[in-house]
Structures are given as C-alpha cells and as structure tokens.
Amino acid sequence: xxxxxxxxxxxxxxxxxxxxxxxxxxxxxxxxxxxxxxxxxxxxxxxxxxxxxxxxxxxxxxxxxxxxxxxxxxxxxxxxxxxxxxxxxxxxxxxxxxxxxxxxxxxxxxxxxxxxxxxxxxxxxxxxxxxxxxxxxxxxxxxxxxxxxxxxxxxxxxxxxxxxxxxxxxxxxxxxxxxxxxxxxxxxxxxxxxxxxxxxxxxxxxxxxxxxxxxxxxxxxxxxxxxxxxxxxxxxxxxxxxxxxxxxxxxxxxxxxxxxxxxxxxxxxxxxxxxxxxxxxxxxxxxxxxxxxxxxxxxxxxxxxxxxxxxxxxxxxxxxxxxxxxxxxxxxxxxxxxxxxxxxxxxxxxxxxxxxxxxxxxxx
DNA sequence: AATGATACTCGGC
DNA sequence: TTACGGCCGAGTATCATT
Numbered sequence: 001x002x003x004x005x006x007x008x009x010x011x012x013x014x015x016x017x018x019x020x021x022x023x024x025x026x027x028x029x030x031x032x033x034x035x036x037x038x039x040x041x042x043x044x045x046x047x048x049x050x051x052x053x054x055x056x057x058x059x060x061x062x063x064x065x066x067x068x069x070x071x072x073x074x075x076x077x078x079x080x081x082x083x084x085x086x087x088x089x090x091x092x093x094x095x096x097x098x099x100x101x102x103x104x105x106x107x108x109x110x111x112x113x114x115x116x117x118x119x120x121x122x123x124x125x126x127x128x129x130x131x132x133x134x135x136x137x138x139x140x141x142x143x144x145x146x147x148x149x150x151x152x153x154x155x156x157x158x159x160x161x162x163x164x165x166x167x168x169x170x171x172x173x174x175x176x177x178x179x180x181x182x183x184x185x186x187x188x189x190x191x192x193x194x195x196x197x198x199x200x201x202x203x204x205x206x207x208x209x210x211x212x213x214x215x216x217x218x219x220x221x222x223x224x225x226x227x228x229x230x231x232x233x234x235x236x237x238x239x240x241x242x243x244x245x246x247x248x249x250x251x252x253x254x255x256x257x258x259x260x261x262x263x264x265x266x267x268x269x270x271x272x273x274x275x276x277x278x279x280x281x282x283x284x285x286x287x288x289x290x291x292x293x294x295x296x297x298x299x300x301x302x303x304x305x306x307x308x309x310x311x312x313x314x315x316x317x318x319x320x321x322x323x324x325x326x327x328x329x330x331x332x333x334x335x336x337x338x339x340x341x342x343x344x345x346x347x348x349x350x351x352x353x354x355x356x357x358x359x360x361x362x363x364x
Numbered sequence: 365a366a367t368g369a370t371a372c373t374c375g376g377c
Numbered sequence: 378t379t380a381c382g383g384c385c386g387a388g389t390a391t392c393a394t395t
Contacts, residue, residue: 035382042382061379062381064379078382078383105376108376186374191374219389246384246385249384250382288371299372303370304369
C-alpha cells in the first residue's frame with residue numbers, strides 16, 4: 001500500500017518575511033507584487049492568517065487590500081529571489097524524509113513514504129518534518145497523509161495552518177464526500193459553473209453522476225478526470241519534475257501600441273530570462289511572446305527553431321513575432337512577456353511533455 | 365495513426 | 378462599484394507533416 005505525504009508551507013512568503021524581520025512579528029502581513037505603473041498598482045501574492053482575517057487574500061488588487069487593512073497591517077514587496085533560495089533549502093529537508101520526492105511549487109511537495117509500512121509510522125515522520133521546519137526555518141507547514149497524491153493534497157488543505165490530516169484508504173470516500181466540488185484540485189470557477197448547471201455542487205454528487213451525463217457538457221476526457229477525482233482515484237507516481245518552460249512577464253509603464261516601447265520591455269525580460277537559461281544549462285526550441293491587452297485579454301505567439309541557448313535567438317524570434325502580432329492586431333498593450341519552451345537539457349535527454357507521458361505509460 | 369506546431373483556456377500559488 | 382502579478386503546468390482544438 002502506498003503512503004503519500006503532501007507538505008505545504010503555510011503562507012510561505014509572509015512567514016519568511018516575518019521570520020527575518022523582528023519589527024513585523026505578530027502583525028497582519030501582505031506580500032505584494034507591485035507593477036510599478038502607479039503607487040499601489042499590482043496584486044497581492046499572499047497574506048498571512050492575521051491579514052486573511054481582515055478579508056485580504058491572494059490575487060486581490062493591492063488598493064483593495066489596503067482598504068481592508070487596519071493600522072497594524074504591513075505591506076511588503078515580494079522578494080522572490082530570497083523566497084526561492086529559502087525554498088530550495090526547505091525542499092532538501094523534505095526530500096531527506098522521502099523514498100521519492102516531487103516538488104510541485106515553491107512551497108509544496110509530495111513525499112512517497114511507503115517504506116514507513118504503517119500510517120502510524122508516517123504520522124511520526126510527518127511530526128518530525130514539522131518539528132525540523134519549525135526549528136530550522138521558524139515556520140509551520142500543513143501536512144496531509146493519504147494513499148495517493150490527490151487525496152494527500154486535499155488532506156493537507158483540510159486543516160491549516162500547522163495542520164496534520166490523515167485519511168485512511170477506507171475513509172477516502174467519506175472524506176471527499178464531505179467537500180464541495182471547488183475544493184477538488186483543478187476545479188476552479190469555470191468548472192464549478194459547468195457542474196452547477198448539471199445540478200452538482202458536492203463531491204458526493206459528482207461521484208454519483210454518470211459518466212455519460214458528465215461527458216455531454218464537459219467532453220470525454222475531462223469527464224473521466226473529474227469523476228476519478230471525485231472517487232479519490234489517482235495512481236500517478238511521485239516523481240522528480242523537469243521544467244517544461246521558462247518565462248518572464250512584466251507590466252509596461254503605460255498602455256501602448258508602439259513597437260519600440262513593447263520590444264524594449266521584452267528585450268529586458270529576455271536578458272533576465274537568459275541568465276537563468278545559462279545557469280540551468282538549458283537549451284530550447286520554441287520562443288513565444290506573451291501580450292496582455294489593456295482589457296486583460298491574453299495573446300501568445302510562438303515559433304519553433306533549431307535547438308539553441310543563445311540570447312540572440314530569443315531576441316530575433318521575439319522581434320519577428322512582435323512585428324507580426326502588431327501588424328495583425330490593433331490593441332493597446334498593458335503587459336508583455338517572453339517564454340521559452342520545448343526545453344532540451346545539456347545531457348541530450350529531451351524532456352518534452354509528449355516523451356514524458358509516453359515514458360509514464362510505458363512504466364505502467 | 366502518430367507526431368509536432370500553434371494558439372488558447374483553465375487553474376494553482 | 379472599479380480596481381488586477383508573475384510565474385508555472387495540464388489540457389484542448391486544429392492543422393500540417395510524415
């Protein structure tokens with residue numbers, strides 16, 4: 001029987017700032033991504049639980065958060081570089097407890113701990129992890145333990161912050177049934193609406209709905225995926241991840257349709273991204289530009305070229321793509337970005353999505 | 365039929 | 378009432394090539 005841990009660092013960015021700045025300890029903390037175009041333009045990246053109690057949450061415009069704040073509330077700009085380096089240290093700790101390990105984001109990971117043999121053993125391990133993270137990094141994490149990644153993730157979310165939730169195999173169905181569909185990983189606003197139209201609000205209703213009925217509005221694939229989720233079915237392994245793309249995006253000082261103004265931004269972002277390309281010894285085959293219009297409509301335009309790692313190839317491709325895009329579209333541009341994908345690594349092992357899937361099918 | 369390229373949507377953090 | 382970041386990955390549809 002598999003035993004999977006999902007570990008999630010609690011309001012990670014805010015916890016890191018609280019840890020390194022004595023003067024803000026115990027206060028509501030809001031970590032902000034400022035776009036730079038006006039004083040408070042931007043969005044909230046995360047807020048600690050004291051700030052959440054005021055109704056402030058991730059994704060909210062900063063000006064809105066400021067209206068909800070009290071005089072104690074601290075607003076800080078995100079220091080992503082610092083967060084990434086601290087994350088790397090914590091992930092090493094997580095990994096040291098696992099038979100196999102999978103980092104899923106800057107503050108989350110799956111640990112296969114099947115060698116614990118019993119849930120009691122896994123629980124003990126989880127408590128050791130929590131203790132070490134508290135001691136070494138001064139923060140809490142929430143942990144879920146379950147027979148697979150899907151349920152472990154839901155379990156870690158069940159009690160936060162500083163939670164530990166264990167879902168035994170025999171309890172999976174009951175655990176999921178108690179939740180609303182939007183608590184399922186991968187079910188957001190659009191899917192909630194689609195399901196509501198079918199009269200489905202609870203995970204239990206989704207689990208009981210026939211595949212045929214779901215397929216009619218959601219399509220075959222999504223229907224099966226959703227139903228599996230509702231039933232707690234997930235055989236996906238805990239495996240190391242390879243990056244599949246790399247991107248940088250930024251907000252322009254003012255909305256514009258001027259080629260030079262937009263290209264200047266893309267040039268700057270490309271140079272930053274290229275540093276990471278060099279550092280990671282990454283090659284790429286596809287270059288894309290990302291354009292967000294003033295009404296927030298998103299566009300991407302890409303082209304695939306010979307395997308390369310050169311900044312020049314990024315810039316030349318981006319220039320061509322941007323020219324073509326502006327010829328076709330008469331839009332005011334708010335944000336612009338650059339992306340490389342179809343990544344190839346130095347050892348020659350290609351890691352496109354297709355190949356990886358093929359490999360996983362083979363391994364099954 | 366399989367594979368790849370492209371443009372796009374959805375969702376998480 | 379409006380307000381609005383910077384990433385990442387999964388997945389879909391469609392068309393072209395082999």
